[in-house]
Amino acid sequence: MYGLVDGNNFYVSCERVFQPRLDARPVVVLSNNDGNVVSRSAEAKQLGIPMGAPFFQVRDLLRQHQGHALSSNYALYGDMSRRVMARLADHVPAVEVYSIDEAFLDLHGLTSFCGTLDARAQRIRADVLRCTGIPTCLGMAPTKTLAKVANRLAKKYPELHGVLRLDTDSRRERALRALPVADVWGVGRQYAGKLQAQGLRTAWDLSQVSEAWARKHLGGVVGWRLVQELRGQPCHDLQPSEDGTLSRQSISCSRSFGQRLTGLEDLWGAVSTYLSRAAEKLRAQGDQAHLLTIFLSQDRYDTRVPPPYTRSTTLTLPSGPTANTLRLLAYGRRLLERLYEPGRRYVKAGVVLDGLEPPGRGQQLDLFAPATATTAPVSDARAQQLMQRLDALNHRFGRGTVRPAATVPAAGQPAPWLGKSEHRTPAYTTRLDELLTVR
DNA sequence: TCTGGGGTCCTAGGACCC
DNA sequence: TCTGGGGTCCTAGGACCC
Numbered sequence: 001m002y003g004l005v006d007g008n009n010f011y012v013s014c015e016r017v018f019q020p021r022l023d024a025r026p027v028v029v030l031s032n033n034d035g036n037v038v039s040r041s042a043e044a045k046q047l048g049i050p051m052g053a054p055f056f057q058v059r060d061l062l063r064q065h066q067g068h069a070l071s072s073n074y075a076l077y078g079d080m081s082r083r084v085m086a087r088l089a090d091h092v093p094a095v096e097v098y099s100i101d102e103a104f105l106d107l108h109g110l111t112s113f114c115g116t117l118d119a120r121a122q123r124i125r126a127d128v129l130r131c132t133g134i135p136t137c138l139g140m141a142p143t144k145t146l147a148k149v150a151n152r153l154a155k156k157y158p159e160l161h162g163v164l165r166l167d168t169d170s171r172r173e174r175a176l177r178a179l180p181v182a183d184v185w186g187v188g189r190q191y192a193g194k195l196q197a198q199g200l201r202t203a204w205d206l207s208q209v210s211e212a213w214a215r216k217h218l219g220g221v222v223g224w225r226l227v228q229e230l231r232g233q234p235c236h237d238l239q240p241s242e243d244g245t246l247s248r249q250s251i252s253c254s255r256s257f258g259q260r261l262t263g264l265e266d267l268w269g270a271v272s273t274y275l276s277r278a279a280e281k282l283r284a285q286g287d288q289a290h291l292l293t294i295f296l297s298q299d300r301y302d303t304r305v306p307p308p309y310t311r312s313t314t315l316t317l318p319s320g321p322t323a324n325t326l327r328l329l330a331y332g333r334r335l336l337e338r339l340y341e342p343g344r345r346y347v348k349a350g351v352v353l354d355g356l357e358p359p360g361r362g363q364q365l366d367l368f369a370p371a372t373a374t375t376a377p378v379s380d381a382r383a384q385q386l387m388q389r390l391d392a393l394n395h396r397f398g399r400g401t402v403r404p405a406a407t408v409p410a411a412g413q414p415a416p417w418l419g420k421s422e423h424r425t426p427a428y429t430t431r432l433d434e435l436l437t438v439r
Numbered sequence: 440t441c442t443g444g445g446g447t448c449c450t451a452g453g454a455c456c457c
Numbered sequence: 458t459c460t461g462g463g464g465t466c467c468t469a470g471g472a473c474c475c
Contacts, residue, residue, distance in 0.1 A: 006475090010475095033442090036443055054442040055441075056441040057441090072444095098474090099445095099474080185473090185474075190471090191473085219449070220450075248446070250445090251446090254445080256442090312468095314467080314468060419443095
């Protein structure tokens with residue numbers, strides 16, 4: 001049996017822990033650059049503000065109802081997430097951290113010595129709420145997909161008090177008949193349209209399609225697994241997370257700019273900043289990468305710009321896997337120059353590190369590369385030391401204290417790529433100088 | 440005027456290997 | 458006229474997730 005716990009309106013709930021005045025009012029949290037709505041309180045949902053709505057389209061509506069809009073504060077949400085996950089880990093044999101606000105639980109064997117599962121589930125919710133201030137819902141079922149279904153319905157129907165268990169065929173059928181097909185985990189916009197065109201309206205209808213149909217229309221084996229999971233046949237195991245952190249297979253960093261950029265050096269300022277950040281994450285995970293991708297995007301809402309809006313280029317690092325920021329910057333610069341076209345107006349850039357593996361598989365030498373400070377293997381041990389010192393300094397004194405010169409804008413100038421974040425709340429739980437003051 | 444960021448998995452063609 | 462089978466890696470793209 002699997003459990004799926006998630007935080008209700010997670011980002012808004014995190015903010016409310018430190019600002020109770022936000023309770024019972026419409027509150028939204030905005031994406032980077034204050035662009036879109038990414039979390040909504042129940043009151044904001046009631047106003048009809050859709051998930052993902054551009055902020056400028058709902059600003060007036062929110063103002064009319066004395067609502068609040070907050071910039072996203074990932075330092076706070078990430079730390080609150082760790083606290084929630086730590087509480088969950090105390091209650092069950094294994095936890096899979098699925099996203100910042102969601103975790104799958106291994107519920108195997110919990111009933112025999114702890115009373116009923118439902119009572120156990122309520123104790124977990126109460127403990128998380130008491131220790132972190134975050135309200136949650138918990139769905140339980142024999143497959144992950146059904147646990148997601150259960151969680152969804154537990155959130156939708158308050159009379160369930162945040163918990164739903166789907167462990168018999170009759171409960172499963174009732175639940176699936178109550179759930180629109182578009183709300184099933186794994187059914188996005190494209191598939192929902194296809195399914196509805198076929199007259200399949202509920203999750204139950206989807207669970208009845210043939211294997212051939214699922215494979216043909218829902219992305220091959222992915223679609224067939226989805227159908228089987230709805231029927232109660234598990235296709236996805238629990239992937240337990242080590243001490244509440246999850247190890248990634250790719251690491252990326254991308255941002256929309258505060259303004260359009262056209263110059264190569266401005267773009268390099270942004271790309272080098274993102275690449276440095278991605279390399280930090282890579283080292284924090286204890287891995288090296290052997291694939292580097294850079295992408296640049298133009299405005300996809302500008303009808304004068306023909307697609308594709310995003311162009312990317314990938315390099316298999318000729319010198320093998322690395323976590324060395326300076327080495328990555330040297331390759332990144334080449335990729336950016338390959339991608340860049342003068343005259344284009346770029347709105348966003350990003351980097352992706354792929355092909356991750358732990359260090360120690362041996363350094364691949366590049367037969368044709370001239371030995372330079374950033375490519376010579378001889379400098380490897382020293383470079384590694386340098387990265388360790390860099391990370392230690394930045395951990396101790398704050399991110400960006402020591403950084404590559406490429407990422408620093410011209411003296412006295414604000415970085416031209418920086419976006420806005422006009423409604424940011426303090427990092428209450430991760431910065432001493434931003435602690436909440438109580439009188 | 441203003442429209443996010445960070446992930447996963449799968450497919451498919453081409454180059455290349457034996 | 459007739460032109461293998463099985464595999465990896467690379468690269469790009471498309472669907473999905475929160």
